[in-house]
Amino acid sequence: MSTIESLATKTPLRMPARFLIGENAPILLIIALHGAAVLAVRDWIGYDGLAHPLYFQQWTTLYLVMCPILMIAGILFMIVHRTNDWHERRLLLQQATSANRIATFTSGLVLLMALMLFMGSFTTFKTMMPTLRGGFLYDRAQADWDAWLHFGHEPWTLMQGWLASDWIRQAIEFNYNVVWFLVCFLPLFWIAVSPRASAIRTRYFVCFTLSWIVIGNLLALAWISAGPAFYHHVTGDMERFAGLLAFIAQGEGSAHSAARFQDYLWSTYTRGDMAFGTGISAFPSMHVGLAALNAVFLFDYSRRLGAIAFAYLGLVLASSVYLGWHYAIDGYVSILVVVALHLALKGIEGRSSRIKAS
Numbered sequence: 001m002s003t004i005e006s007l008a009t010k011t012p013l014r015m016p017a018r019f020l021i022g023e024n025a026p027i028l029l030i031i032a033l034h035g036a037a038v039l040a041v042r043d044w045i046g047y048d049g050l051a052h053p054l055y056f057q058q059w060t061t062l063y064l065v066m067c068p069i070l071m072i073a074g075i076l077f078m079i080v081h082r083t084n085d086w087h088e089r090r091l092l093l094q095q096a097t098s099a100n101r102i103a104t105f106t107s108g109l110v111l112l113m114a115l116m117l118f119m120g121s122f123t124t125f126k127t128m129m130p131t132l133r134g135g136f137l138y139d140r141a142q143a144d145w146d147a148w149l150h151f152g153h154e155p156w157t158l159m160q161g162w163l164a165s166d167w168i169r170q171a172i173e174f175n176y177n178v179v180w181f182l183v184c185f186l187p188l189f190w191i192a193v194s195p196r197a198s199a200i201r202t203r204y205f206v207c208f209t210l211s212w213i214v215i216g217n218l219l220a221l222a223w224i225s226a227g228p229a230f231y232h233h234v235t236g237d238m239e240r241f242a243g244l245l246a247f248i249a250q251g252e253g254s255a256h257s258a259a260r261f262q263d264y265l266w267s268t269y270t271r272g273d274m275a276f277g278t279g280i281s282a283f284p285s286m287h288v289g290l291a292a293l294n295a296v297f298l299f300d301y302s303r304r305l306g307a308i309a310f311a312y313l314g315l316v317l318a319s320s321v322y323l324g325w326h327y328a329i330d331g332y333v334s335i336l337v338v339v340a341l342h343l344a345l346k347g348i349e350g351r352s353s354r355i356k357a358s
Contacts, residue, residue, distance in 0.1 A: 035121040049274040052120030059116040067189040108193030126279035136226040136234040155328040173256040184290040227282030229262040229324035258323040288331035291316040292338040
């Protein structure tokens with residue numbers, strides 16, 4: 001019997017119903033507890049907004065339509081180019097559509113739809129934070145800490161001298177708004193639905209959800225700040241970041257203008273509106289946090305890929321300061337939190353494996 005035929009006939013079957021819940025249970029529990037807590041806080045303060053519906057169209061289009069189509073196309077391409085033998089092609093197709101694969105795929109889609117609800121809860125809480133704290137309280141302190149850490153220099157000034165050109169700014173804006181999204185959110189689909197990712201799936205998504213909660217909700221609430229782009233609005237100091245804002249404003253006409261999106265965020269905040277991607281929060285940085293999350297997992301898999309991912313993390317960190325979204329310390333803290341979560345979860349997983357083996 002050929003290797004392909006063996007794979008097609010000996011793939012173990014799992015009970016889909018048990019598989020749907022069992023492997024997703026820790027993640028679904030985190031999502032449920034977080035969602036319940038957010039709704040409780042929302043009711044407690046009498047907040048009207050709810051962000052969950054905002055994610056439905058984008059999330060379902062990406063993960064229920066576009067990604068599955070790309071996956072199916074990739075499988076068919078692989079089968080056609082792997083062998084010219086129609087019998088082997090049929091066996092490969094059987095393997096790709098086995099009960100185990102279908103169960104894994106369905107389980108992954110359930111998880112991704114649960115994450116859609118999670119993102120709605122996250123954004124709902126994010127938009128409530130200024131109300132809960134009475135505004136943005138720590139911008140001046142965080143900007144001062146930033147300058148102290150960088151030997152009396154505002155970090156953005158260290159880059160302006162050699163990166164102050166239109167094409168560099170436009171490239172950084174494109175990376176920060178488009179490439180970052182693809183790098184951080186497309187892998188979610190593969191990790192959720194691919195059997196090859198089964199060894200890291202639970203740990204990755206637990207780390208993913210906890211990163212959003214710890215970095216983007218808890219620490220962000222405790223030390224709430226708006227960021228350099230909004231510093232003049234929340235402190236009344238029009239001078240400190242005037243040079244940075246003037247530079248960013250030069251790109252208002254570009255397709256991925258940071259200045260235009262920052263104006264949009266501030267206008268929705270002042271009107272009390274809720275829309276997709278709204279909510280202002282600087283410390284710590286989720287942009288940097290998600291890049292760090294992928295970097296630490298890739299480093300475990302391959303030192304070479306991990307080095308590339310950490311280089312990209314450095315680019316995202318620098319870009320967050322360069323475009324006025326964050327103070328440098330926002331990214332530093334995010335990296336520390338993600339690394340701590342990653343190591344803690346690896347330790348828990350390792351101890352659990354040793355207990356099961358004993």
